[in-house]
Amino acid sequence: MKLNGEKIIRYTLVAVAFSALASLLLIAVFIMKEGVPFMVKVGLRDFLFASDWDPQAGKYGIYPMVVASLYVTFGAMLIGAPLGVAGAIFLTEFVPRSVMRVIKPTIELLAGIPSVVFGFLGVMVLAPFIRSTLGGPGLSLLAAAVILGIMVLPTVISISTDAISAVPNSYREGALALGATRWQSVYMVILKAARPGIMASLILAMGRALGETMAVIMVAGNTVRIPHAVTDPVRTLTANIALEMASATGMAREALFATGVVLFVVIMILNGIALSAIKGKVRGR
Amino acid sequence: MRIPPRITQALAVTILGSATLLTVAVLLFIILFVLGKGLPGVSLEFLFSAPRDMGREGGIFPILVGTFLLPLMAIVIALPLGVGTAIYLTEYTRETRLTQALRFGTDCLAGIPSIIFGLFGFIFFVVMLKMGWCLLSGGLTLAIMILPTIIRTAEEAIRAVPNSYREVSYSLGATRWETVLKVVLPNALPGIVTGVMLSLGRSIGETAAVIFTAGSALRMPASAFDSVRTMSVHFYILAREGISNEKAYATAAVLIISVLLVNLAAYGMMHYFMARRAR
Amino acid sequence: MKNMNGFLGLAVLAGVIGVSGCGKSRENITMAGSTAFQPFAEKLADHYLATHPEVSITVQGGGSSLGIQSALSGTAQIGMADLVKLPPEAALLKSVVAARDGIAVVLNPANKVDSLTMDQVHDIFTGKIRNWKDVGGADHAIAVISREAGSGTRSSFEQIVGNFKLTPDALIQDSNGTIRETVANDANAVGYLSHGLINAKIKAVTVDGEACSEAGIMSGSYKLVRPVFLMAKPDASPACLAFLDYVLSPEGQELIHTNGLIRAK
Numbered sequence: 001m002k003l004n005g006e007k008i009i010r011y012t013l014v015a016v017a018f019s020a021l022a023s024l025l026l027i028a029v030f031i032m033k034e035g036v037p038f039m040v041k042v043g044l045r046d047f048l049f050a051s052d053w054d055p056q057a058g059k060y061g062i063y064p065m066v067v068a069s070l071y072v073t074f075g076a077m078l079i080g081a082p083l084g085v086a087g088a089i090f091l092t093e094f095v096p097r098s099v100m101r102v103i104k105p106t107i108e109l110l111a112g113i114p115s116v117v118f119g120f121l122g123v124m125v126l127a128p129f130i131r132s133t134l135g136g137p138g139l140s141l142l143a144a145a146v147i148l149g150i151m152v153l154p155t156v157i158s159i160s161t162d163a164i165s166a167v168p169n170s171y172r173e174g175a176l177a178l179g180a181t182r183w184q185s186v187y188m189v190i191l192k193a194a195r196p197g198i199m200a201s202l203i204l205a206m207g208r209a210l211g212e213t214m215a216v217i218m219v220a221g222n223t224v225r226i227p228h229a230v231t232d233p234v235r236t237l238t239a240n241i242a243l244e245m246a247s248a249t250g251m252a253r254e255a256l257f258a259t260g261v262v263l264f265v266v267i268m269i270l271n272g273i274a275l276s277a278i279k280g281k282v283r284g285r
Numbered sequence: 286m287r288i289p290p291r292i293t294q295a296l297a298v299t300i301l302g303s304a305t306l307l308t309v310a311v312l313l314f315i316i317l318f319v320l321g322k323g324l325p326g327v328s329l330e331f332l333f334s335a336p337r338d339m340g341r342e343g344g345i346f347p348i349l350v351g352t353f354l355l356p357l358m359a360i361v362i363a364l365p366l367g368v369g370t371a372i373y374l375t376e377y378t379r380e381t382r383l384t385q386a387l388r389f390g391t392d393c394l395a396g397i398p399s400i401i402f403g404l405f406g407f408i409f410f411v412v413m414l415k416m417g418w419c420l421l422s423g424g425l426t427l428a429i430m431i432l433p434t435i436i437r438t439a440e441e442a443i444r445a446v447p448n449s450y451r452e453v454s455y456s457l458g459a460t461r462w463e464t465v466l467k468v469v470l471p472n473a474l475p476g477i478v479t480g481v482m483l484s485l486g487r488s489i490g491e492t493a494a495v496i497f498t499a500g501s502a503l504r505m506p507a508s509a510f511d512s513v514r515t516m517s518v519h520f521y522i523l524a525r526e527g528i529s530n531e532k533a534y535a536t537a538a539v540l541i542i543s544v545l546l547v548n549l550a551a552y553g554m555m556h557y558f559m560a561r562r563a564r
Numbered sequence: 565m566k567n568m569n570g571f572l573g574l575a576v577l578a579g580v581i582g583v584s585g586c587g588k589s590r591e592n593i594t595m596a597g598s599t600a601f602q603p604f605a606e607k608l609a610d611h612y613l614a615t616h617p618e619v620s621i622t623v624q625g626g627g628s629s630l631g632i633q634s635a636l637s638g639t640a641q642i643g644m645a646d647l648v649k650l651p652p653e654a655a656l657l658k659s660v661v662a663a664r665d666g667i668a669v670v671l672n673p674a675n676k677v678d679s680l681t682m683d684q685v686h687d688i689f690t691g692k693i694r695n696w697k698d699v700g701g702a703d704h705a706i707a708v709i710s711r712e713a714g715s716g717t718r719s720s721f722e723q724i725v726g727n728f729k730l731t732p733d734a735l736i737q738d739s740n741g742t743i744r745e746t747v748a749n750d751a752n753a754v755g756y757l758s759h760g761l762i763n764a765k766i767k768a769v770t771v772d773g774e775a776c777s778e779a780g781i782m783s784g785s786y787k788l789v790r791p792v793f794l795m796a797k798p799d800a801s802p803a804c805l806a807f808l809d810y811v812l813s814p815e816g817q818e819l820i821h822t823n824g825l826i827r828a829k
Contacts, residue, residue, distance in 0.1 A: 009462040013377060016369030020436065021387065023366075023429055024394055027405050034408075055713065086304035094298055103309065105552060110312040112544035114490030116521045117319060117537050123525075128749060137707045137750060139735055150315075153308055183294035204396075211398025213493045214521065222712075222736035233735050238400045242493055243738060245404055247629030247714020253408070260401045267396045271389070339603050417594055417639055418624055500594075502622035503606070507590065512622045526741025527748070527765070 031264065034257035041251075047258065053224045055244070055252035062259060064226045068141070068234035069210060071227060072220070075145025076152060076209040081202055083149075084156025088198075091157070092164040093186050104161055111154030119218035122147040127219055136231030139221035144234065147215050152205035159204065163197020164190060196277055203274040207267055213238040237263055316541060323538025326531050332539070336503050340519065341529045345536055347505040351420075351513030352543070354506065355499060356488035358424030359431055360481060366428075367435030368470075368477060374436075375443045376465055388440075395433035402430045403494035411498055418512040423499025430494060431484035438483070442476025443469055475558040482551030486544055492517040516540040590617070591803050596624040597631015597644035598716050599739040600665060600758035601792045604825055605644060611819060612810050619803050625739065628716025632657075635795045641804050643795040646716040646758075648723045650793055657795040662811050664826040666759035667721050667788040668768035668776040670744070674751045677701040679770040682725065682787065688754060691731025696752065708734040709746050709755035720790040721756050756788075760824035781826050791828070 039047055042060055050061025087107075091100045122143055131138030167190050175185035191198075221233020222243060235243075241256050248256055334344035374384055406426030416422045446469050454464040470477075492515075500512030501522060514522075516536055523533035595605050602625050609621035626634075628645035632654050635643030643657070646665055669685055671677060677700055680688070687693040689708055697703045710730055711718035717740065722728040737743050740757040747753045748765035759776045762768055768776045771788060780786030794811060796804055810816050817827045 006460050006462055010377060013369055013373040016366060017373040020366040020370040020432060024391065024432060027402070027429055028390075028394065030405055030409060031401065083304050083308050086301045087308045090298075090301040090305040094301065107309070107312065109545050109548045110316060112486045112490065112548050113315065113541060114492065114517045114520075114544070116490075116492050116517050116524075117541065118315070120520070120524045120533070120537075121315060121318070123745075123749075131750065137735055137753070139746070150311055153312065157308070181290045181294045183297040184290055186297075207396040211396070211400070213398065213400040217738065218525065223733060225732050235736070238398050241400050241404055243712045243736065244714070245407065245497060246626040247633075247712070249633060256404060260404060263398055263401065264393070268393050271393050271396060275389070275392075339606055412637055412639055415638060418596075418622075500622065500624045502624070504620065504622060507620070510592070511620070512594070512624065525745065526739060527745040527763075528741065 028264075031257050031260045034254050035261035036258070038251065038254035038258045039261065042255075042258075047255070048262070051226065053240075055248065055255065058251070060251070060255045060258075062237065062240070062255075062262075064224050065235050065237045065240050065259075066262070067226050068220075069236040069238070071141055072144045072148060072216065072234065072236055073206055073209045075141065075230075076148035077202065077206055079146060079149025080152040080156055080205055080209075084153050084201070084205070085160055085198060087153075087157045088160035088164055089186060089191070092161055093182060093190070100161075104158065107154050108158050111158070115151065115212060115215040116218070118147050118151050119215035122215065122219035130231065134231050136229070137221060137233055139219055139233050140231045141220065141227045141234045142230040144216050144220040144236070145230070147219055148209045148212055151212065151215065152209055155205045155208060156201050159201030160194070160198045163194040163201065166197065167193045199277045200274050203270050203277075207270055210263070210266065210270075211238060213242050217242055319534060319537050319541060323534035323536070326535030327538055331535060335505070336519075339528055340503070340523050340532055345516065345519060345539065347503060348514050348516055348519045348536075349539075350505060351499070352489060352515040352517075352540075354420060355423050355427065355495065355513060355515055356485050358420060358509070359427035359488055360485065362424065362428035363432045363435050363484070364481060367432050367480075368439045370436050371439035371443055372465055372470075375440055376461065376469065388437075391433040391436050395437060399430060399491055400493045402426055403497040405429075406494060406498035417510070418498065418500025418502070419510045420499060420506055420513050421509045423495055423513070424509075426494055426498045427488050427491065430491075431488060434484050434487075435477075435480050438480025439473070439477045442473035442480070445476060446472045475555045478554050478558065479551060482547060482554070486547050486551075489515070489540070489544055489547065490517055491515075492521050496521075516543070590620045591801065593619055593621045593642060593804055593807060594624065594634075594640040595621065595642040595644055595794075596626055596634040596640035598628045598646045598792060599625040599741075600646050600717050600760070601644045601663070601825075604663065604760070604820055604823055607823055608811055608816055608819060611815075612807060616803075616806075619807070621807065627712065627714035628719070629714030631716075632795065635797065638797070641796060641800060642808070644792065645795065646720060646790055646792045648720045648790045650795075654793075654795060656798075658798050658800070659793045659795040660808055660812060661791045661828045662794045663792045663817075663820050663828055664781060664789055665792055666776045666781040666786055666826065667717060667724075667756050667790065668759040668762055669754065669756050669771060669788070670747050670762065670766045670768050671754055672747055672749075672751045673765070673767050675701055675767075677769060679773065682772050685771060686725050686728070689725065689731065689734070690729060691733060704752045707750055707753040709743055709753050710734045710736055711740075711743065711756075712736050712738050716790070717756065717758060721788065724788050724790070758825075778826055789826075792825075 047060055049063050051063045052059040052061045091103060126146060127138035127143050130140060130143055171189050171193055172185055175189045216236050217239045222235045222239055223233040224235050227234045237259050241259055244256060331344040333346050335346055337343035406422060410416045410422035410425055411418055450468050451464055454468045495515055496518050501514045501518050502512035503514055506513045520533055520536045523529055602623055605623045609623060628647055631643035631645045634640035635657050680699060684699050688706055694706055696706055708731055737746055740761050743755040743757050744761055744766055747755045774780045774786040776786055781789050794808055821827050
């Protein structure tokens with residue numbers, strides 16, 4: 001009798017797993033179904049590499065926005081990665097464990113601040129500052145990069161700290177026994193051992209920066225132009241989807257889904273890199 | 286000239302230390318700034334009265350309700366689906382190329398920008414299925430958004446349960462499901478709860494996907510088919526439209542405190558479960 | 565185990581509460597579209613609901629373009645669009661003019677410029693004039709701010725000013741309110757928005773000598789004006805049509821007027 005119950009359980013679980021995966025498949029397929037035919041129709045050259053975005057005139061060039069997304073993400077990492085990894089190293093290696101146990105959760109709690117709050121502070125505090133010191137409208141590539149950089153800091157610190165803490169103490173002891181200073185043991189031994197985890201945190205942070213919408217709409221200026229200076233306003237791919245979504249019909253709507261496909265592909269590539277980096281390291285040890 | 290290692294260490298510590306200080310200072314500044322400007326506006330009246338004049342006056346009670354109901358609906362939908370899937374993938378199947386591909390797929394979906402979920406939810410639920418802007422549209426969209434994270438964390442938590450526990454259970458004559466229910470799940474609970482809390486935090490702060498699916502109605506929702514406004518959406522609209530900076534900061538203060546409370550609860554629950562296990 | 569049962573119970577309870585509301589005793593009317601009219605629609609809805617508890621009216625934004633689409637697709641019962649002229653696809657809908665709204669060209673109060681000609685407005689927004697000194701102001705680059713593509717305010721503005729292609733350097737914001745805030749924060753910004761939203765933080769310039777005032781709009785001497793259309797499907801419910809009647813009634817029009825917009829007639 002127990003075995004019959006087991007069979008029912010098994011079939012229920014299959015159904016549950018199936019529906020879960022089906023719903024995830026639904027969104028993936030939906031986006032592809034709307035986006036891919038569009039990319040075939042319009043051609044990659046007139047979509048990814050064209051600079052004229054004017055849906056009403058039938059122009060769907062998203063190149064300036066691709067560039068903007070890349071620059072903003074890169075800028076965010078330029079700020080978030082060094083500060084984050086430095087913080088992680090400092091918190092695990094140069095600070096007593098008791099202090100770290102207080103600061104780390106605090107930083108993680110700070111990760112919960114919604115992006116719209118960051119965006120608003122960017123508008124109220126950062127943009128005017130940029131406008132008065134560096135010129136331009138203030139709402140700019142720089143503003144977006146700085147805000148995103150701050151937003152990804154908790155992610156980088158949290159995951160990197162975990163990665164560095166996970167390095168076995170024997171590594172540290174071995175290095176110190178050979179006469180290395182604390183710092184030498186860090187950069188010669190521990191960082192190398194923690195590299196997969198740190199890389200994973202950076203890739204995750206990059207994905208977050210790439211996908212951020214609200215904060216960017218608020219501070220980046222949303223101009224469809226390839227930026228020539230960091231004080232130029234830009235529009236990222238995500239901001240474009242949000243701004244055009246309500247009024248896009250027909251081909252314009254498909255263009256937005258196609259943008260979604262582009263983002264999807266980029267995230268997949270990033271995840272793939274992260275996966276192989278971690279796998280490679282595990283095998284290499 | 287070779288710099289003595291003691292000096293490079295001192296240098297390194299100074300640089301790293303300053304970086305850390307800068308980071309903590311910036312993050313603390315943001316929280317204190319918002320709380321400082323917002324807490325004066327937060328009162329029991331603010332929390333329990335309805336907004337008037339587009340939010341220029343009054344409080345945020347229907348919005349608090351909306352902020353509570355929407356993620357709740359998402360979790361009610363995603364939790365059983367996610368944990369069930371994780372159980373099936375770990376306990377009832379073998380590790381194959383298919384399961385690896387599935388895992389990679391869910392990992393990717395976990396990283397998709399939320400605006401794309403918003404786009405999907407808007408076109409699919411609001412327009413195509415004619416559900417309109419409502420709690421259900423928003424809840425379903427958020428559920429799909431957090432499902433990959435829940436599957437992933439649940440899977441890891443279940444895998445982390447030592448096989449010896451399972452073996453002991455089987456050797457005592459338990460069936461697979463009994464083992465899962467009474468041995469594996471209770472031990473995986475901390476990890477699963479973490480995943481849920483993480484998703485909850487993300488849902489509360491979510492704005493882009495919510496505006497386009499749940500809408501931005503200021504009224505108290507009477508059913509799952511009513512539109513709701515969440516605190517993030519309310520803050521966004523108040524602040525950006527310049528309706529009332531005072532109310533905006535107050536809303537942001539309540540929002541930040543709510544998220545902090547959720548995260549604290551997550552830690553608390555994790556420690557509670559770990560302490561129970563240690564018994 | 566006990567935890568699981570408790571949690572399941574909570575879930576079921578939530579589900580029941582959610583579904584129980586399905587027995588709608590109140591009719592739901594969703595209005596969507598023009599962000600310029602949205603605050604006024606909210607006020608009208610609030611007043612109407614005080615005497616008509618059998619309906620529930622919710623107002624969403626999204627822009628005039630979305631308003632027309634939603635009304636056509638049935639996502640919303642009433643669409644709001646502030647356009648000079650409704651596009652051909654809207655002919656399928658029954659539409660009424662609820663109000664008239666002027667579009668003000670706004671500057672930061674610190675800007676010396678007080679008046680512009682229509683041609684200057686055209687040249688500033690198309691990017692031909694790039695510096696404030698060319699129109700009598702300080703020597704500084706002009707920061708042009710515009711609405712997003714689906715905005716009725718934007719289409720109307722571009723249509724009235726005529727022969728328009730927005731300069732690609734313009735910053736884009738997603739509602740009247742955000743344009744107001746951006747102009748209020750930047751001494752070199754210029755934007756356009758619904759005249760009902762002007763406040764002390766910004767100033768409106770005269771266009772061709774005419775101020776964006778109620779008198780100017782009613783008389784027709786101020787040119788940047790457009791009607792606000794409310795649209796519904798021809799087979800809309802009686803409750804829906806009753807609300808539309810309310811908006812057009814003297815009471816509704818007075819409410820619109822006291823809050824800063826212009827009556828339909």
